[in-house]
Amino acid sequence: MRGRRVLMESLASNGVRHIFGNPGTTETPLLDSLAAYPQIDYVMALHEGVAVGAASFYAQATGRTAFANVHVAPGLGNAMGSLYGALKANSPLIVTAGQQDTRMRLANPLLGHDLVAMAAPVTKWSVQAERADELAPILRRAFKVATDAPSGPVFVSLPIDVMEQETAVEPVVSDKLWRSAHLDPKGLAEVAALLLKSARPAIIAGDDVARAGAHAGLVALTEAIGASVWFEGLRAHASFPTSHPNYRQSLPGDAAQVRKVLGDADLVLLLGGPFFEDIWYASGSHFPDKAVVVQIEESSERLAFNHRLDAGLVGDMAASIAGLAAAIRARQSPEFRLAAQSRNQALAELSVREKEAHRSRLEKSWNREPSSMARVMAELRRGLPDDAVIVDESITASLDLARTFDYRGFGDYFGGRGGGIGQGFAGAIGVKVAMPDRPVVAVSGDGSAMYSIQALWSAAHHKLGIVFVVLSNREYRILKHNVDVWRKNFEAGTQHPYQQMDLTGPDLDFVPLAAGMGVEGIRVEKADDIASVVASAVASNRPYLVEIAIEGKR
Incomplete structure (x- = not known):
């Protein structure tokens, strides 16, 4: 089996339905193989940045690993901005580039460069297949790494001669992985206890809430504790219904402004995001003085990475939010329930006032x-x-x-x-x-x-x-x-x-x-x-x- 067939069979076995790409000479093995795989559509772009950007948003929209193919060093260079965006968005994405024949490596061939080094800063893993025997294991690992939480792009360099080499190492069936972390009962109880002590809670909902399909659970949790809900300034998704009266808008771009809009919140719950991507430097914390800070993530990598926490929990996002809402409902006192209802009512009144202010602004600027x-x-x-x-x-x-x-x-x-x-x-x-x-x-x-x-x-x-x-x-x-x-x-x-x-x-x-x-x-x-x-x-x-x-x- 030739290397190019290993590539195409690996894509098919992993459920890839579209290749987003810009063609070039070193991509000929892939392009010529398309006719034998009619179940895989090639979405053609005229610039590598468009191909990788489209693939990144496709991954966001489907939740599946997307696949993009670009052309050697200049093409990868054209794609770097979109790769950076995919990394920041946590898009599960595999980007490949055709590479010049490895037998020409020492002669500095036309369009040749160290593609692995170019891609490494903006990917989770960057690698070149040096022989056809490596293609199947590299591609298997690439799909795993791209989807490991927090997900993100992987780069694979595919030399044209490696794609034409024969190999006995055949592609494997895609891995069936169940990664959802079980909630730690002690951690869940601790987080619930902190929320039940809060008089002015605020929630900042990251993109992982949307990707996990946890909207309904977050609404239930929000209403149970009477919290305001904020988004990050730049986001890939809307992680909470924006017509809900507890929704407050997106956060501003520096720590001082974030601290100001959070106001007198005595607890801030961070859900599923990097928190925060500031635009400007400002001294001090993002959080109000003496506020309790709690974070829930789907992997330990982000937990307490940027901020000291009073409690942190790793677990499946939807299950964590639903479990937390259930724990609050089971343990809340009548006094807490009344206080939460009062906060919800105050937020609803604030929402009405803000909508009226927007209507007034709209009327003044109408003509x-x-x-x-x-x-x-x-x-x-x-x-x-x-x-x-x-x-x-x-x-x-x-x-x-x-x-x-x-x-x-x-x-x-x-x-x-x-x-x-x-x-x-x-x-x-x-x-x-x-x-x-x-x-x-x-x-x-x-x-x-x-x-x-x-x-x-x-x-x-x-x-x-x-x-x-x-x-x-x-x-x-x-x-x-x-x-x-x-x-x-x-x-x-x-x-x-x-x-x-x-x-x-x-x-x-x-x-x-x-x-x-x-x-x-x-x-x-x-x-x-x-x-x-x-x-x-x-x-x-x-x-x-x-x-x-x-x-x-x-």
Whole structure:
């Protein structure tokens, strides 16, 4: 059996249904093998960053290990930003690259480089198959490592001569692994006791809650203890129903601001995340003074890694949350139950006030031209069906997007982690491949869209009915906001105009860009037209781009 057949049989046995890739000469063994494996579709991208970004979001949407294939050193270099995003998002992902013939290794061949060293900093494991005998065991381990908690990307370098070598080491059937950790009864009792002592609890729900399908359990726990629920600033999922009155929004980007919004919380429960990915340095703790800090994770790697804990528990996320809710219900006193109900009522009243404040802000900005961010989000919501999936890279419009859309559970929302831009359009490809029966809408800033604009061609090529919404203010608005913060934090003393942050001279024009890649598009200047245009785009069930003129920060 040749090495390339070992690769393809390993993919098939592990349930791989799609290869996200950009072809090259050293990938010929894989590409030529596709005809013999019709159950595996090749999703073609015109840039390696798009291929890996799509694969990462596909992994998030399906919960299965995704597979991407890129081309030698420059191709892997092109993919590095997306690999970083996959690492931060904990996407179970195997990325391979064709490598030059090992017999040329010492001669510094064209496109050759140490691929293992390149990928190592942004993967859980990086390895090269040196002979065909290694392919089966390497691939078996790659699928295991990618899915071990916390999951993440693995890189495998595949030299072209190794792929053509004969081997007697055949691929093995995929491992059947049950990894859920049993809850420690003593630990669960300790955490429950701390929650029952709390008068002002707060919960920060990470992405693992959504991936575990633990929404219902978290709602039950939240209501049982009367807690507020927060998301991390950058997240891949919505881990709690955002229409619930106890939901409070996403956390800000430095320790001082996080501490401020948590207010007088006397207990903070961290569920399933790295906690925290700050943007700016600020002295002090993320937590209010004297607050008890509790963390639950699915592996010990994250537990107490960044913060001292009063209690930490390792266990299956859904079972841990459900077990904790059950323990609270069994042990709570009538006084605690009444206090929790009172907290829930106070949070519901706060939620009503915040919604009223948002409506007031929306009314004040309703007739602005170009359209305000709040108005654009309101019109998008009006034009989209209830089952629309949002792939979010709206950046400075993200707060208005979050206030406008309600996410019920896993699958309604996908976002990029790590802070690198260009994830939205690429990620929408993977989400639509994973969820073909739901309308998928990618919402992106214009600057971010240009990082992965080639995704439009992939959508057209594979006839993927994605609506790509570009919020066009012709600037890197987020950078202008960050300049303001920098000037304040570091007392820079400069007040001159923002440097190199305007996307003008020439202005970007996304409609002809889309047309050149086979995607129909329209530019919308008036907010009154947004809802009908977006509704028509969704109804067309084909790739469609909607560019919306939106207010900037000039």
